[in-house]
Amino acid sequence: MSSEIFAWPTDTRRITSGYRTIERPTHHGIDIADPGKHPIFASASGRISRSYKSDSYGECIFMEHQINGQIFETVYAHMQTGSRAVSVGEKVSQHTQIGVMGNTGDSNGQHLHFELHKGKWNASKTNAVDPLKYLEKSMAVLSKSNNKTQTLYLPKDAKTWTVYKLDRPPVKNNKANWAGVLKPSKFGGLQYEVLDTPYRDIVTIQTRDFGKVNIYVASGTGAVMR
Ligand SMILES: [Zn+2]
Incomplete structure (x- = not known):
């Protein structure tokens, strides 16, 4: 410790x-x-x-x-x-x-x-x-150091999912920190390779529309990481 x-x-x-x-x-x-x-x-x-x-x-x-x-x-x-x-x-x-x-x-x-x-x-x-x-940093950082690539799955029943600018704290109430909104349901769910884990339960992904962003994936959000 x-x-x-x-x-x-x-x-x-x-x-x-x-x-x-x-x-x-x-x-x-x-x-x-x-x-x-x-x-x-x-x-x-x-x-x-x-x-x-x-x-x-x-x-x-x-x-x-x-x-x-x-x-x-x-x-x-x-x-x-x-x-x-x-x-x-x-x-x-x-x-x-x-x-x-x-x-x-x-x-x-x-x-x-x-x-x-x-x-x-x-x-x-x-x-x-x-x-x-x-x-x-999150537990996911530890698994990354084992050279395991993780994939993030956003469920198809999720209508919107906020993503955050990399250089801002991922704070939901603060729109200035948003990079955009993903729409998993529109695509029957979405999946991304996890690039980094800057904070606990926050991972970095590459999106088509918003570039590299942070996303909140704690258990309870419906996000799955494998
Ligand atoms: Zn306070």
Whole structure:
């Protein structure tokens, strides 16, 4: 388990809002949302630097990490009331559950607001970085390193499937990040060779109409990878 890699902080990969998007330039983290109960995990090993309830962050935990001499700080916000499972000063290893996804503080609907700071957190968030650039790559990357070519199948009952520009975070609500919309049903389903896996559950494919794009293929979407 490498501490150089930040692990995904919950068990769902559905990103509903990206880092400093055009619509939300002051959104200094990413939002990950799904209904149901979702544990929040320590993204890397480290020390709990804050654990409190704020009007904006709600029930939140901050963690400090030392990675190859560089300090990072992660923030996990809007947790369920009473779910914070660690206290300030505690040393916690990567993947440890520290809370449960919730809807506390300034939040409309259950989600995890996750921030990553290169350096310490500060009120003006000057050290914030895009978590998607640091979070672990998908399992599909591991299978690719075994020299297995994977094919992505989009089912014929799917009417539309959004694809994303390679240089933008794949955020569904942010149309500026869209490269286009595929129409699997029109073609009795579609299939593509998987070229890369830039993020967990996101793969890169070559499309006829939009060129090279990223596409969200998590289980539950109906996408099949073989
Ligand atoms: Zn957020």
